[in-house]
Amino acid sequence: MSVDSDIVGAVHTKVRHDSARGHVTGQAQYIDDMPLLPGALEVVLVTSPHPHAGIVSIDVSAARAADGVRGVISAADIPGTNNIGPVFDGEPILAEGFVDYVGAPVVAIAADTYDQARAAAALVIVEYEARPAVLEIEQALEQELYTYPPQFMTIGEPETAIANASHRVDGEIRCGGQDHFYLESHIAMAVPGEFGDMTVYCSTQHPSEVQHGVSHVLGVPTNAVMIEVRRMGGAFGGKESQPSIFAAIAALLADRCGQPVKLRLRRDDDMIITGKRHDFLFRYDVGFDDDGRIEGIDILMGMRSGNVADLSPGVLARALCHADNCYYLPNARLRGYPCKTNTVSNTAFRGFGGPQGMLVIETVIEHIARTLGRSVDEIRAVNYYGTDERNVTPYQQRVTDNIIVPLVDRLRAEIDFDAMSRDVDAFNASHDTLKKGLALMPVKFGISFNTPKLNQAGALVH
Amino acid sequence: MSVAIKFTLNGELREEVSVSPTLTALEFLRENAGLTGTKEGCAEGDCGACTIVMVRNGSGKLEAVNSCLLVVGQLDGAKVVTVEGLSEKGGDLESVQQAIVTEDGTQCGFCTPGFVMALHALRHSGETVTDEVIHDALAGNLCRCTGYRSIVDAARAACAGPEVSTIDDGPSDPQASGAYEAQNQLYFAPKTIEELIARRLEYPDAPLLSGGTDLGLLFSKQRQKFPVTIYTQNVDELRRIEENDRSITIGAAATYTDALPHIESAYPSFGVLIHRIGSRQIRNVGTIGGNIGNASPIGDTPPCLIALDSVLALRGPGGAREIALEDFFLDYRKTDLAKDEIIDSVRIPKLSKGQIFRTYKISKRYDQDISSVIGAFRLTLEDGMVTAARIAFGGMAAIPKRAAECEAALTGKPWSEETVRQAATAIGKDFSPLSDHRASAEYRLRVAENLFVRLFRDIEGADDVEVMAL
Numbered sequence: 056m057s058v059d060s061d062i063v064g065a066v067h068t069k070v071r072h073d074s075a076r077g078h079v080t081g082q083a084q085y086i087d088d089m090p091l092l093p094g095a096l097e098v099v100l101v102t103s104p105h106p107h108a109g110i111v112s113i114d115v116s117a118a119r120a121a122d123g124v125r126g127v128i129s130a131a132d133i134p135g136t137n138n139i140g141p142v143f144d145g146e147p148i149l150a151e152g153f154v155d156y157v158g159a160p161v162v163a164i165a166a167d168t169y170d171q172a173r174a175a176a177a178l179v180i181v182e183y184e185a186r187p188a189v190l191e192i193e194q195a196l197e198q199e200l201y202t203y204p205p206q207f208m209t210i211g212e213p214e215t216a217i218a219n220a221s222h223r224v225d226g227e228i229r230c231g232g233q234d235h236f237y238l239e240s241h242i243a244m245a246v247p248g249e250f251g252d253m254t255v256y257c258s259t260q261h262p263s264e265v266q267h268g269v270s271h272v273l274g275v276p277t278n279a280v281m282i283e284v285r286r287m288g289g290a291f292g293g294k295e296s297q298p299s300i301f302a303a304i305a306a307l308l309a310d311r312c313g314q315p316v317k318l319r320l321r322r323d324d325d326m327i328i329t330g331k332r333h334d335f336l337f338r339y340d341v342g343f344d345d346d347g348r349i350e351g352i353d354i355l356m357g358m359r360s361g362n363v364a365d366l367s368p369g370v371l372a373r374a375l376c377h378a379d380n381c382y383y384l385p386n387a388r389l390r391g392y393p394c395k396t397n398t399v400s401n402t403a404f405r406g407f408g409g410p411q412g413m414l415v416i417e418t419v420i421e422h423i424a425r426t427l428g429r430s431v432d433e434i435r436a437v438n439y440y441g442t443d444e445r446n447v448t449p450y451q452q453r454v455t456d457n458i459i460v461p462l463v464d465r466l467r468a469e470i471d472f473d474a475m476s477r478d479v480d481a482f483n484a485s486h487d488t489l490k491k492g493l494a495l496m497p498v499k500f501g502i503s504f505n506t507p508k509l510n511q512a513g514a515l516v517h
Numbered sequence: 518m519s520v521a522i523k524f525t526l527n528g529e530l531r532e533e534v535s536v537s538p539t540l541t542a543l544e545f546l547r548e549n550a551g552l553t554g555t556k557e558g559c560a561e562g563d564c565g566a567c568t569i570v571m572v573r574n575g576s577g578k579l580e581a582v583n584s585c586l587l588v589v590g591q592l593d594g595a596k597v598v599t600v601e602g603l604s605e606k607g608g609d610l611e612s613v614q615q616a617i618v619t620e621d622g623t624q625c626g627f628c629t630p631g632f633v634m635a636l637h638a639l640r641h642s643g644e645t646v647t648d649e650v651i652h653d654a655l656a657g658n659l660c661r662c663t664g665y666r667s668i669v670d671a672a673r674a675a676c677a678g679p680e681v682s683t684i685d686d687g688p689s690d691p692q693a694s695g696a697y698e699a700q701n702q703l704y705f706a707p708k709t710i711e712e713l714i715a716r717r718l719e720y721p722d723a724p725l726l727s728g729g730t731d732l733g734l735l736f737s738k739q740r741q742k743f744p745v746t747i748y749t750q751n752v753d754e755l756r757r758i759e760e761n762d763r764s765i766t767i768g769a770a771a772t773y774t775d776a777l778p779h780i781e782s783a784y785p786s787f788g789v790l791i792h793r794i795g796s797r798q799i800r801n802v803g804t805i806g807g808n809i810g811n812a813s814p815i816g817d818t819p820p821c822l823i824a825l826d827s828v829l830a831l832r833g834p835g836g837a838r839e840i841a842l843e844d845f846f847l848d849y850r851k852t853d854l855a856k857d858e859i860i861d862s863v864r865i866p867k868l869s870k871g872q873i874f875r876t877y878k879i880s881k882r883y884d885q886d887i888s889s890v891i892g893a894f895r896l897t898l899e900d901g902m903v904t905a906a907r908i909a910f911g912g913m914a915a916i917p918k919r920a921a922e923c924e925a926a927l928t929g930k931p932w933s934e935e936t937v938r939q940a941a942t943a944i945g946k947d948f949s950p951l952s953d954h955r956a957s958a959e960y961r962l963r964v965a966e967n968l969f970v971r972l973f974r975d976i977e978g979a980d981d982v983e984v985m986a987l
Contacts, residue, residue, distance in 0.1 A: 071618070078626030079614035079633055081554015081600035088553035170740055236661055238558045238566055238627040288556070288627025289661050322559045323738070488974070 074286065085288050086242045086256045087319055095244075096125050098308060098318040099172035101162035101179045102328060103154035106188035106397035110153055110161065110181060117178035118164055123171030126312040127179075129162045133307065135274025139299035141264055143203060146363045146400070148272060148300045148307075154183070155362040156399045158327035160300070165308040165316050188397040192336045192357040195394035202364040202395045208375055210449045211386030216351025220342025224426055228418045230411055232334040232359070235404060239288020240325040243302040244317040245309035253306045254281045259298035260290045268299030269306045280306070292403030296365055297329050330402035333370055334359045337415040347423045347434040351386035354378055354415055360393040361400035367393045370401075370408035372505040376450055377412030381459050381497040382420070382438040383445040409500055417496065435497065436460075459497055467495065519698040524592040526550060527602030538590035538697050538704030539736045539746055543567045545589050546599060554600040554630045555584055558659070560737045562586045562730060563885070565658030568631040568798055570638050572596040574756070577683030580774070580801040581638035583657070586733030587802065588726070590704045590748055594691030596684050600630035603637060613637050616675035617668065624662030632658050635797070636672050643681030651676070656884040657796020691751045706748040710832060713752055713859060718834050720745045721856040727770050728802035730795065731811050755806075755861070764867055766830075769806025769860040776805055783867055786875045787821050793878060794818070795885050806860050809842070812852045812916070815888050819846070819917035821876045823909035824893035827865045833858035843909070846916035871897045871904070875975055877968050879912075881955070888912050889956035892968040896927070896976075903927045903936070913948040913961060920947040923969070934973050941969035 077083030115127045130137050130151035140146035150159045162179050166172035189195050217223060243257040253273060259265045262282040270277045282302070287294060301318045309316040320328065336357040342350045356374055360367040371391040378389050420438065424431040439459050440446050446454045467473070472495060479491045503510045522533040526546075536549060543560070546552045546569070558566035562583040569584045573595040603611040610618065613636040623629045632655065639646065639654040651672045660668060697704040703720075707713040717725070723745035726732055735741045749755055755770035760779055767776050773791055777800070781788030794817045795803055808818045809829065819842065827842045834857055842863065845853050854860065868874055876893040880886035890912040897905035906927040908920040926940035950961040 069621075072621065072623055072626075074626055075618040075621070075623050076610070078623040078629040079600075079610060079617050080604060080606075081552075081630045081633075082606070083626050084553070085556070085627065087557075088547075173740060236659070238556070238564060238625065238659065238661060240558075287625060289625040291661065321738070322561070487979075488970075 084285060085239055086244055086258055086285075087239075087317075089244065089256065091317070092246065092315040095315040095317055096165040096167060096308065096312060097169040097172050098163055098165050098305060098316060099169065099176045100160045100304070100318075100320075100324065100328065101164070101176045101181065102324070103150060103157055103159040103161055103183075105154055105183050105185055106157050106190060107186040108154050108183035109186060110150060111184050112180075112182045113162060114180040114182075115162060117180075118162075118175040121166075121171065121175035121178055123167035124164060124175045125167065125314065126165040126308045126316075127162060127175070128304075128307055128311065132311070133272055135270070135272045138271060139268035139296075139303055140363065141261075141296040141299075141366060142368055143364045146365065148268075148303045153186070155397050158324075158399055159362070160304070160328065163304045163308060163318075165312055165314075190396060190398060192334070192359050192394045192396065195396050196336075196357050196392060200395040202360040202362075202393045202400075203368055205393065206368075206371055206375060206391040208389040208449050209387065210384070210447070210451070211351070213351045213353055213386040213388040216386035217340055217342035217353060218351075220350040221344050222423075222426060223340070223342045224422050225338070225340040226418070226422055227336070227338045228415060229336050230334060230414050232401065233332040233404065234326055235289070235291045235293030235329075235331065237287070237289030237291060237293055240320045240322055241294070241298060241301050241329060242317070242319040243298060243305040244315065245302070245305035246315045247309045247313055250279075251275055251310075252279050252281070253310065254283065255302045255306055256283050256285075257298050257302045258287045258290070258294055259284055259302070260287070260292070260295045261298070264296060265299045265302045269303050272303040273306055273310060291405050292407065293329060293331075295403040297402055300328075328399070330361060330365060330400045332404035333367065333374075333401040333408070333411065335374070335411045335414075337418070339415060339419050341419050341423070343423055345427070346437050347427050347429055348437045349382065349384055349419070349423070352384055352419065353388045354390065354419075356389070356391045356411075356415070358391065358393050358411075359396055359398065359401055361396060361398050363400045364393065365400045366403050366407075367401065369505065370403065373408035373501065374412040375408075376448075376501055376505065377409040377499070378416050379448055379499075380413045380416045381440060381499045382416060382435070383440045383447075384449055385445070387449045389449060406500075413498065432495065436463075439497070440499075459499075463495070463497060520695040522589060522593045522697055524594060525596045526552075527598055533589060533699075535699050536589050537700040537742065538702055539588045539742060541585055541733070541737045542569070542587040542589060542592060542597075543584040543737070545592075546584060552599050552601050556627055556630060557585060558628065558631075560585045561734055562657075562795070562799055563659070564628070565631040565635060565796065565798060566628050568634040568658065569600075570598040570634050571801075572598075572684045574750075579638045579641045579682065579684065581635045581654075581657075581798050582801050583730075583796075583798040585737050586729055586799075588729060588733065588736055588746075590697065590706065590726075590746065591729065591750070591802075593697075593706060594751075598634075598637075598684070600633050603633070611637065613640055613671070613675040616671035620667045620671040620674065622663060622667040622671045628658060628660045632660065632668055636676060638797070639672070640676045641682040646672070646676040648673075653792060654797055657798045700742070701744065702742060703745045704748065705745070706751045708751050708753070710752055710754050710859075710861070713747065713749060713755075714832060714834055714857070716747050717859055718857045720747065723747050725749055725810070725859065727804045727807045728772060728799075730799050730803035731807060749806075749859070750802075750804075757862070762867070764864050766862050766864045767805055768862045769810070770804055771806070773800035773803050773805065780865075783865075784821075784825070784874045787825075790817060790821065790876050790878055790891075793880075793884060793886075799885065805863060809845070809863060810852070810854065810860050812846055812850050814849060814915050814917065815891070815912045816917065817878065817888055817891055817911065820891050820893040820909040820911040821874075822863060822865060823917060823919060824876070824895045824907045825865050825874060826895070826907060827863050829863050830861040831855075831858045832861045837861065843919055846918075849915035868895070869897075871899050873898060873976055875972055877971060879956075879964050879968075887955065890950075890961050890964050890968070892965060892972075894972050898932050901932050903930050903932050910948065910965060912956070913950045913965060918948070920944065922946040934970070937969045937973040941966040944969075
């Protein structure tokens with residue numbers, strides 16, 4: 056093996072995207088660009104209009120008889136298990152007995168054309184019996200409705216530290232959710248093979264999980280299912296766990312009809328049926344000294360998990376593990392509640408809880424600054440993790456190689472932050488109605504998973 | 518007898534005789550023509566992934582358009598260029614394509630063909646390409662991966678020198694008048710007003726299709742297949758724009774792009790608004806006539822046109838008539854247009870001495886968002902007094918409507934911040950707006966009131982009025 060060749064992809068060397076030419080010429084192929092196989096069908100989903108309701112009956116007779124319709128399925132038609140939960144069981148692809156969010160797929164229809172499937176979908180009659188719905192995080196917190204057990208993390212003696220501190224403030228802040236808006240919406244194309252095999256072309260970040268999901272739903276061994284992903288038109292976390300739903304529905308219909316089946320969600324359906332970034336409600340109670348140094352803190356995180364757990368456990372753990380950001384919290388109680396609401400299950404999204412965790416502590420830092428009449432940067436500086444002491448996180452990890460102070464100093468100098476700051480002040484002093492703001496924000500982001508077995512990688516080198 | 522729909526696609530002549538006339542151009546390209554480089558991101562003209570370039574009406578001008586909102590019928594007589602048409606397979610890349618590769622302007626690549634086409638049109642537009650122009654040219658294209666900087670760098674590199682290019686090959690004219698019939702759908706594209714009116718009389722329930730930036734949603738997302746569609750943009754007379762010392766007359770089927778230079782020079786504030794109404798892709802086909810005819814309570818141009826005292830010209834089998842635009846809107850989505858009438862044009866008086874016009878749009882995004890509130894003001898100021906005021910708002914009632922109480926409170930008063938603030942408090946007497954997902958009733962009233970203060974500061978030359986000026 057040669058060792059003297061140039062390293063490809065080394066740091067600070069520019070490497071061209073190997074698909075760039077395909078992207079700019081339109082030759083790069085996405086799943087919807089693949090030539091359709093003869094007999095390929097398209098799918099439309101019938102979804103729940105209710106946030107929470109029992110399913111009394113499903114009548115698909117008119118839909119089945121409609122033009123071009125080749126297959127109509129509901130939960131009763133699933134040969135394997137109606138579950139694609141990535142962490143916990145009980146996460147169906149098609150609603151069974153009840154629906155628990157607006158947009159939950161109930162019936163899937165495959166027809167020769169999309170328009171035929173859409174017309175047939177309008178003929179499906181589902182009788183519902185509305186049930187009380189929990190729509191707000193506060194309601195779920197009050198009623199202690201969670202998608203899995205709450206997570207707590209404590210270091211030191213937070214209650215005592217808060218009570219004994221010279222200053223104490225509390226507050227509440229909320230952050231909203233966000234749609235991934237990958238430019239390519241969810242898509243899966245299932246092609247039945249020999250002896251019950253199934254190939255699914257799927258726009259997913261997690262082909263092995265989709266493989267598991269499809270095999271469970273079809274009730275076939277994992278090795279009967281092949282997932283192929285050439286590329287995605289964006290994902291951002293939205294195509295980690297959720298593609299299993301659409302891959303499994305497409306595979307099920309392909310299996311039943313014996314024909315290739317494509318399921319492409321149109322944008323509105325994609326937005327309604329699939330989960331987004333978790334919105335959070337935070338409450339905090341913090342004690343600090345005259346310099347603004349945090350002595351004790353209690354943070355409550357109410358996270359909108361949605362109807363099922365999905366990846367919420369990991370997202371919440373990450374939010375909790377980023378609630379310190381770059382700051383030493385000697386005494387802390389961090390409580391995370393994955394609120395079960397009758398809304399679509401939220402999922403992975405760039406940062407995976409990290410941004411939400413940082414938001415609450417930065418809000419606390421600002422609150423302290425306002426309370427003491429000091430600058431936010433001053434309060435940040437006194438709270439930064441130390442190098443030799445004050446360097447243990449609430450999750451008991453020692454922070455090593457801590458460069459936050461020299462890093463911030465260098466950044467301030469290189470961009471002449473003080474001059475920018477003076478410009479902003481001058482602008483604000485001379486403008487009545489329009490104001491500018493300027494912020495310099497430190498970030499500590501964890502690159503590992505809370506589930507230690509995931510902190511490994513492998514490569515197959517031929 | 519049915520005519521064919523003829524156009525060139527990447528230089529090759531196509532004659533379609535069996536395709537649904539209201540099939541979207543995007544679906545036609547991807548499914549019928551096998552050109553899958555053009556992507557569907559939203560199917561409603563917001564994301565720009567479906568952008569193609571079109572040359573039409575014999576102009577030779579390359580214009581970016583959203584293929585998702587365009588229907589096959591509208592391609593008749595046009596030259597259509599898709600991303601596949603820019604370079605030979607395996608050959609040299611076109612300069613925008615090359616610049617995007619060089620500047621690392623792609624990640625997932627799904628939005629890229631749309632960006633390429635938007636910039637291809639820009640490169641051939643002959644404009645002096647500043648960052649502001651690049652922003653304008655790319656406002657209709659979304660990218661979720663790159664953060665845009667690398668794409669803007671590519672635009673700066675590839676579109677630096679003004680270059681005017683036209684495409685002259687292929688069909689230059691739409692089909693002669695006649696019906697195109699396919700898939701049990703009739704499509705008329707008359708060339709004269711008389712014929713248009715005759716078709717309207719014959720099929721009073723058929724939608725009038727102009728740019729299709731609103732109607733297109735019924736085809737792309739609602740999957741409607743009207744038995745008859747009547748297209749108006751082949752009527753040259755309806756695309757006329759006439760300007761004299763007293764007024765500007767804009768034909769109902771003239772595009773925003775064609776009207777923009779006239780409006781920009783006569784009422785700069787209205788010009789800024791038109792840039793924000795929709796992306797270039799939208800403005801290249803969308804019309805002010807459509808914005809009026811569709812009678813949305815949140816249409817952007819009607820409040821401006823009402824404040825400017827515009828007059829609408831209507832034509833029908835019985836002849837022509839005029840109506841003040843403010844009298845045209847009767848109730849929510851209901852207008853004075855008779856079933857057999859068409860909108861011919863709108864005549865906008867120019868500002869006379871002492872008259873000032875300003876309009877402000879409040880929306881969640883700056884570019885191409887639906888307005889929460891839009892305020893339009895035409896004031897006459899003489900010797901420090903407000904001698905006349907015409908004020909209209911959108912988003913405050915079921916129709917675009919004048920603020921009579923506010924006008925009265927301003928008229929005859931000295932021009933001062935005090936007067937303006939006082940007049941603004943009358944807004945609650947003029948309007949009882951609704952709460953919806955765009956804005957609450959309270960917010961609408963408050964922001965409408967505040968717009969009067971902005972108006973005063975703007976006219977007095979305060980430098981903090983236009984947020985984008987930062």
